[in-house]
Amino acid sequence: MNNEGTLTVVGTGILTPAHLSQESIASIKHADVVHVLVPDPLGLSTIKQLNQNIKNLADLYFDSESERNGKNRLEAYDKMVAVILEDVRSHQKVCAIFYGHPGVFVYPSHVSIKKAKQEGFDAQMLPAISAEDCLFADLAVDPGDLGCQAYEASQLIFYQHTPNIHAALILWQIGVVGDETLTQLKPSKHGLAMLRERLLNWYPADHEVTLYEASTLPIMPPRIEQVTIDQLVNAEVKTITTLYVPPLETPRLDVEFCKKWSVDMDMLTN
Ligand SMILES: C[S@@+](CC[C@H](N)C(=O)[O-])C[C@H]1O[C@@H](n2cnc3c(N)ncnc32)[C@H](O)[C@@H]1O
Missing domain, CATH: 3.40.1010.10 (Tetrapyrrole methylase, N-terminal domain)
Structure with a gap:
């Protein structure tokens, strides 16, 4: 000792x-x-x-x-x-x-x-x-492609956040979304409906998102289930489910800024 x-x-x-x-x-x-x-x-x-x-x-x-x-x-x-x-x-x-x-x-x-x-x-x-590291591997998401942001799901709905729709969005703890009492191991009564409503502020109803659960046992495959934002209300979520929201569109180039600093824009567009 x-x-x-x-x-x-x-x-x-x-x-x-x-x-x-x-x-x-x-x-x-x-x-x-x-x-x-x-x-x-x-x-x-x-x-x-x-x-x-x-x-x-x-x-x-x-x-x-x-x-x-x-x-x-x-x-x-x-x-x-x-x-x-x-x-x-x-x-x-x-x-x-x-x-x-x-x-x-x-x-x-x-x-x-x-x-x-x-x-x-x-x-x-x-x-x-972390679960996010597994997500990058299983969903083939590279946070370096368009950027990546992560929020605790209840944080996102209860506070005045504005996610960047041009970057990937990872929402943790959707299995207890909306439960401000911190006593439940499931979403609150309106948790998933509140999440849907918030996401509809920024994304269309048919935007496809992924319910993700990394494998926790060697023989068990990960859960990778696509649903639309509209369908989120009826989604089956567990305490280990993480939501992946892909970027809605690629960001536009800031042409004025690049011109001002003589950046070769041909190198930036693909
Ligand atoms: C209290 S946090 C713990 C996170 C953990 N320390 C980590 O590094 O991944 C619990 C949240 O992590 C995520 N999570 C935990 N296990 C997971 C798994 N097997 N697959 C996907 N997400 C998971 C879910 O968002 C879940 O609500």
């Missing part, structure tokens, strides 16, 4: 153990204690083979029936931060594991690192494979 506590936050990737990086494996193996929040039993058993001293953060997950672990998911996440920090403060080398990339849509990972650093402990996050 260390004199000083440390915190390393790692991710399993989406497909465990295939996506686990060598540096993440080393961190898990060498930790005094490992805090884990992964959804699938295969992920958990993989981690148990690397380190026996496991604390399962899923025990602290919010339970809507009993309001166990707080009033909503946010309160449950704060409890997770508290138990992680407790072990760091007691001078242990702590590894905290989340699925996918540990810094992508994972509140307790960022907060734990921030607090540990504020208290003077060494804390770092290692990168990992």
